[in-house]
Amino acid sequence: xxxKNFNVLAAFVVVAKELSFTRAAAKxxxxxxxxxQTIRGLxxxxxxxxxxxxxxxxxxxxxxRRLLDTLAPRxxxxxxxxxxxxxxxxxxxxxxxxxxxEHPAVFVLQPALRGLLLDNPDIKVEIIVDYGLTDIVAQGxxxxxxxxxxxxxxxxxxxxxxxxxxxxxxxxxxxxxYPIPLTPQELTAHxxxxxxxxxxxxxxxxxxxxxxxxxxxxxxxxxxxxxxSLRLNSALDGLGLAYLPEDQVLSHVAEGRLVRVLxxxxxxxxxxxxxxPSRRHASPAFSLLVExxxxxx
Numbered sequence: 001x002x003x004k005n006f007n008v009l010a011a012f013v014v015v016a017k018e019l020s021f022t023r024a025a026a027k028x029x030x031x032x033x034x035x036x037q038t039i040r041g042l043x044x045x046x047x048x049x050x051x052x053x054x055x056x057x058x059x060x061x062x063x064x065r066r067l068l069d070t071l072a073p074r075x076x077x078x079x080x081x082x083x084x085x086x087x088x089x090x091x092x093x094x095x096x097x098x099x100x101x102e103h104p105a106v107f108v109l110q111p112a113l114r115g116l117l118l119d120n121p122d123i124k125v126e127i128i129v130d131y132g133l134t135d136i137v138a139q140g141x142x143x144x145x146x147x148x149x150x151x152x153x154x155x156x157x158x159x160x161x162x163x164x165x166x167x168x169x170x171x172x173x174x175x176x177x178y179p180i181p182l183t184p185q186e187l188t189a190h191x192x193x194x195x196x197x198x199x200x201x202x203x204x205x206x207x208x209x210x211x212x213x214x215x216x217x218x219x220x221x222x223x224x225x226x227x228x229s230l231r232l233n234s235a236l237d238g239l240g241l242a243y244l245p246e247d248q249v250l251s252h253v254a255e256g257r258l259v260r261v262l263x264x265x266x267x268x269x270x271x272x273x274x275x276x277p278s279r280r281h282a283s284p285a286f287s288l289l290v291e292x293x294x295x296x297x
Contacts, residue, residue: 008042009071012050015039016060016068021053092285093122099134100127100145102227103245104272108161109145109293116292123285131226132198137277142286148270156278160293161271165246168206168266169258173238180261181241184208184215187262191240192219193231206243208265215265219243271295 015024015035025032043050050064060068100109105127113125128141136144147164151157168187170178181187187206195204203224205216221240225231228248235242236257242249246266252258274293282290 008038010075011035011038012042012064013068013071013075015051015058016064017072019058021058091122092120092283092288094283094285095124095126096143096286096289097126097128097141098143098145098274099130099136099139099141101131102129102229103248104145104161105129107247108272112292116289120285120288123288125289136275143274143276143289145272145274148273151273151275154277155275157273157275158290158293159271159295160274161295162297163268164271165268166207166243166266167246167249167253167260168241168243168262169235169249169253169260170241171236171238171258172256174235174240175259177238180259182262184217184262184265187217187219187241190219190221192221193234193240193242194219194221194224195231195243196224196226198226208262209267210265 011024011028011030014027015021018024018027021032021036025035028035030038039051046063048063049061050067052059052061098109109127117123117125133146133150134141134144136142145160148157148159168181170190174191178190179186181190184206192206196202197204203219205218208215208217219241223231223234223240225234228244231242232244232248232252234240235244236252241261249258249260253260274290276286
């Protein structure tokens with residue numbers, strides 16, 4: 001049997017506990033006659049008498065006692081859970097799920113979490129590294145991280161990092177075998193380490209820009225990866241040219257392990273943004289995360 005309105009079950013529990021229609025009606029904020037009619041309707045639907053009524057008292061029947069023993073703990077659990085949920089309005093607590101690429105997850109999100117989590121032990125953060133342009137709403141994420149130019153217009157975007165630059169690099173050993181490219185077009189003659197992203201399909205082109213002149217170079221090479229570490233390590237091993245975030249290569253360039261080329265073709269572009277669908281009903285935990293990540297440089 002299917003009960004369409006669980007309010008009638010809740011009303012029965014109150015009456016059975018109070019052993020009085022008068023006290024139960026006052027507690028529920030309804031009239032005694034309306035409450036009596038509600039219980040009578042439930043009994044008719046079940047085909048069982050749940051309460052024995054006299055002019056002086058109300059008591060559960062055997063069926064009523066069984067139903068009360070079943071329902072009362074469950075309603076108490078629901079009330080307890082609702083009480084715990086209400087705490088989320090008042091203090092930073094709960095789970096926050098974020099979808100991000102490898103680079104922002106490791107170099108933007110993770111460093112910010114130390115202070116946030118140590119100071120707020122009731123906050124839990126789940127970061128899923130994903131190279132696709134995931135629909136965060138459909139997949140149940142609270143937020144995602146993308147480059148500023150990739151955030152959809154209907155999303156709220158909060159800047160969490162400075163402008164970025166890419167870098168084309170190769171090892172000294174590589175350049176002992178190949179000439180240094182002076183223009184983007186010369187990259188087609190090089191062994192370039194490719195990037196394959198799930199939402200793009202083919203090998204991702206290298207987007208180069210100089211004085212407003214954009215060039216998308218469709219590179220070729222022996223290696224294709226979908227993460228940063230493998231591309232960087234392969235470039236350090238002399239296996240090809242890599243196109244990487246500038247912050248990943250500067251120390252290697254400074255120490256002579258990598259040589260940077262076409263630097264004037266790698267201009268700045270909008271950095272990472274945290275994005276999410278709505279400001280309404282943001283939990284204290286999520287609001288605190290946003291303020292922790294907000295870029296103030």
